[in-house]
Amino acid sequence: MTDKTNITLTINGRTHAVAVEPRRTLADAIREDCGQTGTHIGCEHGVCGACTVLVDGEPVRSCLMFAVQANGKKIRTVEGLADGDTLHPMQQAFMDHHGLQCGFCTPGFLMLAVGVLEREPDMSDEDLLDVLSSNLCRCTGYQNIIKAVRAAAKEMRGK
Amino acid sequence: MTAPAKFVGRSVPRLEDRLLLLGQGRFAADINFPGQWTMRVVRSPVAHGKILSIDAHAALALPGVHAVWTHRDVAHLPPIPFRLTGLKTLEPYRQPVLANEFVRYVGEPVAVVFAENAYLAEDAADLIEVSVEERRATLLATEDPDLYEHPCEKLTTEASVLQKAYGDIDAAFRGAHAVVALELSIGRHSGVPLETRGAIARYDEARDVLELHGAAKVPHWNRDTLAQMLGRTRASVQLYEGHVGGGFGIRGEIYPEDVLVGAAALFFRKAIKWIEDRREHLIAANHSREQTHRVRAAIDAQGRILGIDDEFFHDNGAYMRTHAATVPDLAAAMLPGPYRVPAYRAVGHIRLTNKTPCGTYRAPGRYESTFVRERLLDAIATKVGVDKAEIRRRNLIGKSAMPYALGLDTLGTKIVYDSGDYSGLLDKALALADWQNLQQELHRRRQSGEKVGAGLAMFVEKSGLGPFDTVRIEVKSDGSVEVVTGVASIGQGVETAMAQICADALGVNYSDIKVIHGQTARIDKGMGAFASRVTVMCGEATRMAAAKLRDHLLLLAAELMQSKKDDLDIRDGQIVRLKSSSGPSMPLAELARQHPLTAEATFESSHMVYPYGVHIAVARVDADTGGVTVERYAIAYDVGRAVNPKLVEGQIAGGLAQGIGGALLEEFLYDDAGEPLSVTFADYLMPTAREVPELSILVTEDAPSPLNTLGLKGAGEGGANPVGAAIASAIDDALQCPGAITRLPVTPQRLKALLAVR
Numbered sequence: 001m002t003d004k005t006n007i008t009l010t011i012n013g014r015t016h017a018v019a020v021e022p023r024r025t026l027a028d029a030i031r032e033d034c035g036q037t038g039t040h041i042g043c044e045h046g047v048c049g050a051c052t053v054l055v056d057g058e059p060v061r062s063c064l065m066f067a068v069q070a071n072g073k074k075i076r077t078v079e080g081l082a083d084g085d086t087l088h089p090m091q092q093a094f095m096d097h098h099g100l101q102c103g104f105c106t107p108g109f110l111m112l113a114v115g116v117l118e119r120e121p122d123m124s125d126e127d128l129l130d131v132l133s134s135n136l137c138r139c140t141g142y143q144n145i146i147k148a149v150r151a152a153a154k155e156m157r158g159k
Numbered sequence: 160m161t162a163p164a165k166f167v168g169r170s171v172p173r174l175e176d177r178l179l180l181l182g183q184g185r186f187a188a189d190i191n192f193p194g195q196w197t198m199r200v201v202r203s204p205v206a207h208g209k210i211l212s213i214d215a216h217a218a219l220a221l222p223g224v225h226a227v228w229t230h231r232d233v234a235h236l237p238p239i240p241f242r243l244t245g246l247k248t249l250e251p252y253r254q255p256v257l258a259n260e261f262v263r264y265v266g267e268p269v270a271v272v273f274a275e276n277a278y279l280a281e282d283a284a285d286l287i288e289v290s291v292e293e294r295r296a297t298l299l300a301t302e303d304p305d306l307y308e309h310p311c312e313k314l315t316t317e318a319s320v321l322q323k324a325y326g327d328i329d330a331a332f333r334g335a336h337a338v339v340a341l342e343l344s345i346g347r348h349s350g351v352p353l354e355t356r357g358a359i360a361r362y363d364e365a366r367d368v369l370e371l372h373g374a375a376k377v378p379h380w381n382r383d384t385l386a387q388m389l390g391r392t393r394a395s396v397q398l399y400e401g402h403v404g405g406g407f408g409i410r411g412e413i414y415p416e417d418v419l420v421g422a423a424a425l426f427f428r429k430a431i432k433w434i435e436d437r438r439e440h441l442i443a444a445n446h447s448r449e450q451t452h453r454v455r456a457a458i459d460a461q462g463r464i465l466g467i468d469d470e471f472f473h474d475n476g477a478y479m480r481t482h483a484a485t486v487p488d489l490a491a492a493m494l495p496g497p498y499r500v501p502a503y504r505a506v507g508h509i510r511l512t513n514k515t516p517c518g519t520y521r522a523p524g525r526y527e528s529t530f531v532r533e534r535l536l537d538a539i540a541t542k543v544g545v546d547k548a549e550i551r552r553r554n555l556i557g558k559s560a561m562p563y564a565l566g567l568d569t570l571g572t573k574i575v576y577d578s579g580d581y582s583g584l585l586d587k588a589l590a591l592a593d594w595q596n597l598q599q600e601l602h603r604r605r606q607s608g609e610k611v612g613a614g615l616a617m618f619v620e621k622s623g624l625g626p627f628d629t630v631r632i633e634v635k636s637d638g639s640v641e642v643v644t645g646v647a648s649i650g651q652g653v654e655t656a657m658a659q660i661c662a663d664a665l666g667v668n669y670s671d672i673k674v675i676h677g678q679t680a681r682i683d684k685g686m687g688a689f690a691s692r693v694t695v696m697c698g699e700a701t702r703m704a705a706a707k708l709r710d711h712l713l714l715l716a717a718e719l720m721q722s723k724k725d726d727l728d729i730r731d732g733q734i735v736r737l738k739s740s741s742g743p744s745m746p747l748a749e750l751a752r753q754h755p756l757t758a759e760a761t762f763e764s765s766h767m768v769y770p771y772g773v774h775i776a777v778a779r780v781d782a783d784t785g786g787v788t789v790e791r792y793a794i795a796y797d798v799g800r801a802v803n804p805k806l807v808e809g810q811i812a813g814g815l816a817q818g819i820g821g822a823l824l825e826e827f828l829y830d831d832a833g834e835p836l837s838v839t840f841a842d843y844l845m846p847t848a849r850e851v852p853e854l855s856i857l858v859t860e861d862a863p864s865p866l867n868t869l870g871l872k873g874a875g876e877g878g879a880n881p882v883g884a885a886i887a888s889a890i891d892d893a894l895q896c897p898g899a900i901t902r903l904p905v906t907p908q909r910l911k912a913l914l915a916v917r
Contacts, residue, residue, distance in 0.1 A: 021278065028277075037189040038182020040404070042353045043437040047840035050353055078182035091180040095172055098805050101813060102650025103179030104186060104354040104404030133847040136840070138353045138405050139650055141812035141878075142848040 007071035011036055012080030020067045026060075027051045029067035030077060038078040038107050042136070049135030052108040052115075053077050059115035078107035081114065089155040090114050090148075099148035101139035108135050113149045121157050125150060166659040166669045167869065170805035173655045174670065175648075184402040187357025187373030192430035195359070196225055198420055199280035200433070201270040201287045202443065203262035206298075206513040206833025208291035209308075210260060213270055218283035223275035226427070227287065230257040230269075233422060236388055239413055241483040242380055243570065248319045251312050252511060254478035256415045256422075261308055262291055263477035264515050265835050266442030268415050273423060273431065296833030300474035300510035301451050307511055316511040318475070321484060323491045325566035326502030331466025335457035339538045344902040345527045345883065347449035347474065348825040350520045350817070351845060354404020355435040356444055358417045360424035367395055369421055374398035374677060376411020376647050377687035382679045384413055385421050396421075400677025406649025406688065407817070408519035409445045412481045438838050445482075445518030446827055449474040450490065452531045457502075462543035462550050466502035469494060469531065473509050476516035484509060485570070486517065489524025489621075492569035496532050497581045497619045497771055498554040503567075513833045519689070521817060522876040525618065526883060530903060533616040533884035541897040547615045547888065548589060555581040555617075562865070570624055570690070576769045578862035579797065585617065588773035588795035591857050597777070605895065610780040611790070612892025616881035619771045622873025623695030623864070625764040629684055630700040632661060632708050634756035638732055638748030640665065640672045642704075645685015646697045647677040651875060652806040653693050657701050659802050660869070664705030666729030667747070690767075691873025694802060699867040700762035708758035715754050716745060768864040770872040772796035774881045778889035782914055785907035787823055787890060789850070795857040799864045799872035807874040808856045814878020816851045821879075822886040823904050824850070 004019040011034055018033040025044075030036050030053065039062060042050030046064040053062045054076040081088040090110050093099065100106045109132070116131050117123065123131070132146060178184055201213075215227040238253035258269045269289055274280035297305045297316055304317035332338065359372040369391065374381060378398040386396040403410065420431040435444070452471040456464055473487040491505035520526075540550035556563055558580040565574040589595075597613055604611050631643045642661050646653060654674040662669035675681050676688075686696065709729060716734040717724040726738045735744040750756060777791040794811055801807045824844040828836040837843040863870020887900035890910070899913060 023278070031188070036182070037186075038184070040186065040354070041188065042355075043840050045437065045839055045841070048353060078180075082181055087177075087180060094180060095176045098170075098173070098809050100176060100179060101652065101809060102352070102354070102403060102405045103175070103184055104352070104402075104650075106179055107182050110180070129848055133849040136353060136845055136847060138351060138407070138817070138845065139813045140809060141814075141816035141854070142846075142851045143812055143854055144809065146848060 005068055007068055009034060009067065009070055009075060010073070011075045011077055022066065022068055024067045025063050026065040026067045026070050027062035030062060036077050036079055040104055040107055042105065047136065049112060050105050050108040052111045052135065054111055054115045057115065057119065059112045078110055081110060088114065090152040093148040093152035093155065097144045097148040097151060099140060099144045105135060105137045109137065109145055113152065117153050117156055128153065164663045166662045167802050170803055171655065171659065171669060173652050174658055175652060175654050186354055186402045186404055187359065188434045190359050190372045190401060192361050195430035195432050196273045196275065196427065197277045197280045198423065198431050198433040199272045199274065199284040200268045200416060200439065201272065201284045201289065203258060203265055203267040203269050203291065204289065205262060205291050205293050206265050206296040208262055208293040210258060210262060210269065211290040211292055214288040215270065217286040218272060221279065221283050223279045224283045225273045228257065228271045230255065230259045233257050236418060236422060239415065239418065239481060240384060242377065242412070242481040243483060244485040244488050245483040246319055249479045249483050251309055251314055252318050252479040254415060254480055254516060256418045260310055264513050265833060266515055267477065271419055273427065296513040298512055298514065298829055298833055300472040300512055304510065317508055318479060318511055319484065319509045321487055321491060321507045321509065322505070323567050324504040326466065328466050328468055328502040328504040331502040332457045332468065335465055336460045337458055337542055338455055339458065339535060339542055340455040341534055341538055342451065342453050342901060343531050343534055344451045345448050345530055346821065346826040346904050347446050348821050348827060349445060349447045350407025350409040351843070352405025352407055352410055355437060355440045356410060356414065356416065357434040358420045359430065359432045360420040361430040362424045362428055364428065369396045369425060370399060371417065371421055372399045372401065374400045374411070375403045375649060376406055376689060378647060378677045378679050379645055379685040379687065381413050385418065388418055389421055389425065397680045400647055403649045407521045408447065408523060410649065411647065412445065412518055437840065441838050441843055442515055442835050445480060446476055446515045447486065447517050447520035447523060448527055448821065450527045454531050454535055456535050456539060458539055462539045462545060462553055464498055464500050464554050467495065467500050469505045471507050473507055474512050474514065475509055476512060476514040478516040480516045480518050482518040486519055486523045488569050490528040492567045492574060493525045493619070493621065494528035494532055495565060496529065497556055497617050499556050514829060521814060522880040525620065525880045526818065526821060529616065529618045529881045530883040530887065533881060534887060537888050537891065538898055548585065548594065551585060551617055552582055558583065572765060572767055575766055576619060577766065577864050577866050579769065579771050580861050581617070581771060583861060584771065584795050584797055584859060585773055587857060587859065588775060588793060591795055591855055592775040592793040610782055610893045612778060612889050614776045614778065614885045614888025614892060616774050616884035616888060618881040619769050620877045620880055621767045621769055622691035623764065623768040624690040624692045625696060627761050627763045628686055628696040628700040629682065629759065629761040630697060630704040631682060631757065631759040632704045634747050634751045636748065636751045638746055638751060640667055641675060642672060642701060643675045643682050644697050645682050646693045647688040649688050651810065652803065653688065656694050656802045656806065657697060660698050660701045661705045664702045665709050667732045671732060691875035695768055695867060695871045695873050696762060696764065698802065698869065698871050700760055702868060703760035703762055704758050707760055708756065711758055712750060712756060716750055720745060764866060766866055768799065768866050768872045770796060770798050770874065770877055772877045774885040776885040776889040778886055778893055780890060780893045780910065785911035785914065787905060787910065789819060789852045789886060792852050793855040794878065795859060796877045797859045797861050798874045799862060800860050800870040801858050804858055807858050810874045811856050811878035812854055814876060815854060815882060816846050818879040818882025819850060820846050821904060822883040826904050
């Protein structure tokens with residue numbers, strides 16, 4: 001159980017060589033071993049989506065994936081969204097539409113929405129609502145998150 | 160002369176957002192210290208029993224496991240004291256830090272493991288054998304009281320009975336044209352913030368200071384209490400609030416785990432980190448709400464209320480925690496709501512059961528008693544044959560009766576509704592929801608076979624609890640402004656709101672202001688963030704301190720600028736001349752380099768302020784599944800003065816989602832042996848983006864509070880307060896069966912059962 005495996009996690013383009021137990025979750029490895037604490041852990045059983053990151057472009061609940069499974073894959077987290085001082089359109093839209101309060105679920109929502117819209121930029125509002133209903137937020141009541149994601153989707157299509 | 164408001168009243172972007180959006184927030188789990196140990200709690204596997212033995216040999220044999228503590232190791236620590244509404248009779252029911260002799264709910268801490276890391280600590284906790292002789296579990300607060308086993312006192316599960324009354328209730332019923340009686344229940348649910356609890360303690364030997372990180376809500380009270388419990392001076396314990404992933408009442412109270420990390424950090428001289436997992440959160444952090452009311456109203460022929468008589472049973476779980484009698488007290492005190500109730504009596508049985516102990520949850524006591532009162536109003540409407548809006552209008556307290564002394568008290572204050580135009584807001588809400596046309600539209604849809612209806616609920620909230628808040632403001636040598644407060648941030652936007660108020664009163668840009676909160680080392684006194692108090696209490700203290708500082712600045716500047724104080728003003732961080740445009744202005748930074756620029760003010764208040772609102776829900780019932788869809792929702796809420804309307808709306812929308820959870824989805828269930836059944840997010844269902852409807856919000860400022868300069872009232876709880884009531888009313892209408900809903904949450908199973916017997 002405690003034997004460690006050497007793996008390489010590529011997070012936001014930077015490689016991290018770490019040794020992890022097979023049972024270590026990707027979420028814990030990202031946060032504890034690679035020091036990227038923007039990814040949050042809300043339930044550890046794959047329901048709340050606060051820990052959502054992109055693995056090879058796909059939104060993944062990093063509490064449900066083992067770190068060893070992500071060996072060699074490209075991982076994107078909330079820390080990689082902004083371009084220098086310029087917020088990603090999704091981040092900017094969350095600010096403009098008051099799509100966050102405590103901010104704990106926000107990184108998961110940002111990564112979920114960015115991942116899905118990069119893959120499917122023309123997703124309908126209805127389908128987008130379905131996607132967003134896979135993560136939990138306890139502060140906002142969702143309406144402003146939905147508005148923010150729809151606005152960002154428009155912005156992202158325009159580029 | 161102060162310039163007109165530039166920031167108060169505007170929906171400026173939040174100062175908090177950027178860091179959070181960049182993933183640079185610093186939540187409890189993000190805090191680490193070199194050489195720290197992880198603490199893991201071993202929790203009772205049974206609901207009720209006598210502890211026979213706790214065997215930690217196997218756990219201690221694991222490499223990397225440092226220690227295991229049981230009650231013996233912490234026997235010198237007192238039980239956790241009460242923060243609010245602490246009745247003497249409740250004291251024997253306080254929770255010990257680790258279970259002493261008896262376990263009383265599944266999830267109760269019986270031992271703690273200290274280990275090298277979280278994975279190891281969990282392994283070790285699994286190896287600890289807790290042997291318990293099981294006893295019968297008490298699970299219903301409506302049952303006759305049982306024996307409550309206690310090492311030294313003879314107690315029953317009825318911890319106390321609280322009574323609140325005014326007027327001649329017996330005469331009201333004797334003279335009644337009719338009596339309406341209902342039995343109503345509210346389910347057990349709670350705030351469930353997305354960030355679980357966490358506490359990191361570290362003892363700094365050089366300074367002889369115990370630091371507690373991960374603090375929230377009431378850091379100063381918690382500092383004082385921890386100091387007392389651990390036998391230290393106040394100044395040698397400091398609490399540090401980082402980012403907080405949602406409050407809602409549950410987070411930031413002192414729990415056993417907070418005391419344990421503090422005691423362990425002192426004992427082992429190691430930083431001790433504890434981060435709760437979700438299962439633990441759902442069985443160990445405060446539950447709330449569960450009550451059953453037997454309520455009667457005496458009415459005249461027109462449906463006017465002559466008296467309300469309520470007997471209720473409050474299920475507080477296994478112990479009395481920091482809130483003591485707060486929730487049942489508020490339920491009883493706020494039940495009369497916006498209506499004229501000439502005579503009133505409430506008798507609340509505070510009962511203990513073998514479930515997770517309780518505390519507050521957003522609109523504590525009011526979500527419950529608003530459900531009861533508004534169900535009662537609907538029943539009265541049916542009894543006298545008038546519609547829901549008309550029955551309320553007949554009973555509302557008039558605008559000319561303000562301020563209105565209710566004749567009851569709560570939280571150490573007399574309830575005096577400070578201002579309000581209840582029927583005016585009802586009209587606005589009905590217009591917002593297009594009530595008349597809505598009725599016709601719903602009627603047409605029901606004719607074509609749909610089960611759809613509208614519900615209405617009204618309420619008075621309370622906010623701005625005192626007794627004080629202190630604020631210190633300083634202009635730094637770079638011209639930036641620091642506002643140091645004793646309140647806390649639980650994600651509600653306190654930094655932005657305080658900065659807006661300070662900016663207007665001082666004459667600077669709100670984005671040049673840094674607001675400090677939740678740091679006991681920065682300010683000696685503070686009341687924290689609860690009871691929708693921050694914007695009101697800290698807002699007024701901030702305005703006062705800023706006005707004082709402005710006077711001070713202008714006096715100093717007048718001398719330097721060879722002008723009269725009254726001829727100067729502060730605008731955008733510059734001291735400018737009002738009369739002659741010729742002279743140069745002076746940046747605040749320049750003045751700050753020459754003089755210390757600081758001012759402090761304290762706002763004291765012995766009365767709360769009372770916002771009020773109206774909710775209108777449209778719900779559709781699926782007769783096949785028993786599922787309820789909330790199609791539309793409208794909320795009108797008067798907050799006196801909205802500092803940042805967008806943030807006020809955000810509070811309302813968030814409250815609505817939680818209210819819908821309690822109305823339709825969320826419930827902590829137990830089996831017959833007291834085993835909790837809602838231990839994951841697959842069992843405890845919270846609303847997602849799919850369940851929360853589009854919402855029309857009308858924030859009004861018709862009745863500014865006369866009790867503070869800006870007219871502020873709190874906005875934190877009005878989104879949640881009457882949601883259960885409004886949705887129940889809408890479901891009744893959808894089923895065309897008045898009074899059908901008597902219990903929350905209205906789950907599909909319950910609704911199907913209801914439809915089957917009809």
